[in-house]
Amino acid sequence: MSFLAAIGRIVLGVLAAIGQATLFALDTVSHLVRPPFYPRELASAVMQIGYFSLPVVGLTTIFTGGALALQIYAGGARFSAEAVVPQIVAIGMVRELGPVLVGLMIAARVTSSIAAEIATMKVTEQIDALVTLSTNPMKYLTLPRVLAATLVMPILVAVGNVIGIMGGYLVGVNRLGFNAGTYIRNTIDFLEPSDIATSLAKGAVFGFLAALMGCYYGMQSGRGAQGVGRATKSAVVAASVLILAANFILTELFFAA
Amino acid sequence: MIELRDVHKSFGPKQVLRGVDLTIGRGKSMVIIGGSGTGKSVALKCILGLIPPDKGLITVDGDDVTRLRQGSAERDEFLARFGMLFQGGALFDSLTVWQNVAFRLLRGSLKKSKDEAREIAIEKLRRVGLTPDVAELFPAELSGGMQKRVGLARAIAAEPEIIFFDEPTTGLDPIMAGVINELIREIVVEMGATAMTITHDMTSVRAIADDVAMLHGGKIRWTGPVAEMDASGDPYVTQFISGSPEGPIETVR
Numbered sequence: 001m002s003f004l005a006a007i008g009r010i011v012l013g014v015l016a017a018i019g020q021a022t023l024f025a026l027d028t029v030s031h032l033v034r035p036p037f038y039p040r041e042l043a044s045a046v047m048q049i050g051y052f053s054l055p056v057v058g059l060t061t062i063f064t065g066g067a068l069a070l071q072i073y074a075g076g077a078r079f080s081a082e083a084v085v086p087q088i089v090a091i092g093m094v095r096e097l098g099p100v101l102v103g104l105m106i107a108a109r110v111t112s113s114i115a116a117e118i119a120t121m122k123v124t125e126q127i128d129a130l131v132t133l134s135t136n137p138m139k140y141l142t143l144p145r146v147l148a149a150t151l152v153m154p155i156l157v158a159v160g161n162v163i164g165i166m167g168g169y170l171v172g173v174n175r176l177g178f179n180a181g182t183y184i185r186n187t188i189d190f191l192e193p194s195d196i197a198t199s200l201a202k203g204a205v206f207g208f209l210a211a212l213m214g215c216y217y218g219m220q221s222g223r224g225a226q227g228v229g230r231a232t233k234s235a236v237v238a239a240s241v242l243i244l245a246a247n248f249i250l251t252e253l254f255f256a257a
Numbered sequence: 258m259i260e261l262r263d264v265h266k267s268f269g270p271k272q273v274l275r276g277v278d279l280t281i282g283r284g285k286s287m288v289i290i291g292g293s294g295t296g297k298s299v300a301l302k303c304i305l306g307l308i309p310p311d312k313g314l315i316t317v318d319g320d321d322v323t324r325l326r327q328g329s330a331e332r333d334e335f336l337a338r339f340g341m342l343f344q345g346g347a348l349f350d351s352l353t354v355w356q357n358v359a360f361r362l363l364r365g366s367l368k369k370s371k372d373e374a375r376e377i378a379i380e381k382l383r384r385v386g387l388t389p390d391v392a393e394l395f396p397a398e399l400s401g402g403m404q405k406r407v408g409l410a411r412a413i414a415a416e417p418e419i420i421f422f423d424e425p426t427t428g429l430d431p432i433m434a435g436v437i438n439e440l441i442r443e444i445v446v447e448m449g450a451t452a453m454t455i456t457h458d459m460t461s462v463r464a465i466a467d468d469v470a471m472l473h474g475g476k477i478r479w480t481g482p483v484a485e486m487d488a489s490g491d492p493y494v495t496q497f498i499s500g501s502p503e504g505p506i507e508t509v510r
Contacts, residue, residue, distance in 0.1 A: 132339060133336075
């Protein structure tokens, strides 16, 4: 019996967490149309989340694009299809790897820092101080971060896609003997506008989830250094899992016949 | 005037407040004493609406504050009458000292121009004994005593009618504690504000208080003017003042 009770407790706990996070998300979105707004906070979040993430996005995607080209070439050789490298790199990067890798890097870089910052603010009573100074923490802390991440992630994904394809191009042209002009021509001809649109849409959703989880777990933080550590860990894990799950659902929605 | 009637608050199975009754007169300085973990901070946060009480009535000048909805204009107006000094200062580390002090003056209903807000911030910093060159520093660059002073400057920046002090002298050396006590007393008197202080530092009590209330076991055990505290005849109060391990207050908690 105690075994069943334990399972029940876990299930109830998970359901309660999903419910709370959903209410938190709805509350966040509702502040979009309810002043006051804090444009300065939004601008600073855009810089932190967007601009300063560019190096990590570039590094991640260039190596992945290069490795992808090598793999497709080797795999394609088994049935004499080496020539499809540009097309597969393009579609693989834009449809899947670009948004997912950038999403996961943002979960690592941005979700963690948001969660740790907000959790520390909570532990040191800075959140309470905000309230006593007539400032709603949801408007001042949560909304600017979530909105910024949702807005800049499509741009980061676009940059990541281009750099990833460039990684494939560099390997293709320099290592695998592709003609440079043909490689670019094949890439451009093969990609459909809908591939790019869905890629950017995925980016927006992943950005929303990543920042939301950082804020949610930060605000829920327990006491002390341990509370901050736990909040940060939970936020990164939740953001990563949600990004991968959302990726599957969106792929199913966008591309299933 | 602030009134608490039969205020209850539990966290899970732990009953922290079990029917607190307390009246703080307008312009008076009330100090609440009591051991660690007796719910002093919880009582204070209930008045500010940071923690909703489970039961009971809290009124400020006759208005029930527990009904104010989070984020409503009435609640903002209510909070604009308060200043609070947090135990650890609770300064925002992403903002400079003057931006912290002028936080309320840089946004919301009390918004002023940047120059004006900065000027007021520097004047308030001077009031708590800090020089203007501190204004551009970040809170992490200050000592504990200086952070407390900045917190105090922020609490009084918007000329509040009611000021709360949460353990203002904890973690300070005796001389700095004395300085802070004196500042609190002076500021409360010159602003004519109603003050509520939580502390377990008896020196602080004697320096700041008009009235004293002792919180024990989730209820107000004794309340009266500070002059009558020593002759209260209440064994709990007597034990607390003397700091004796012998008496009705359990030392194993």
